[in-house]
Amino acid sequence: MATSIQVVFDSADPGRLAKFWAAALHYREQDPPTGYASWAAFLEARGVPEEEWNSASAIVDPERVGPRIYFQQMDTPKPGKNRLHLDINISGGSKVPLSERMKRVNKEVERLAGLGAAKQRVWEDPGEYWVVMLDPEDNEFCVQ
Secondary structure (H helix, E strand, C coil): CCCCCEEEEEECCHHHHHHHHHHHHCCEECCCCCCCCCHHHHHHHCCCCHHHCCCEEEEECCCCCCCEEEEEECCCCCCCCCCCCEEECCCCCCCCCHHHHHHHHHHHHHHHHHHCCEEEEEEEECCEEEEEEECCCCCEEEEC
């Protein structure tokens, strides 16, 4: 049996970054604990000061297939290039003609730009095509 994973992002604004990635991946915010209508209600009941409510956030795959993604607040800025990044696989793979894969990737790049991502560069190798993007906190990811 494979080991499950959780992906963790260090973030200046966990709530904002969680909203971006939820929309990007078609995920949703993790539900609050049973008995609470919202995370605000849960945090208030636990006595967490309101200024700390954005110290973390999590999103989940509604189909429970992909990993949970957790966002934790960090006060220090990102030091440089990511040592790890996510690839969003949208093209359908090598069985799909390259021209169609390029159309799919470019359409997704436009959608993600509308959510707040920035296009950084395009890579074209023989039979391959992907776009490197930055999320709202400058974390690199690829659309392929």
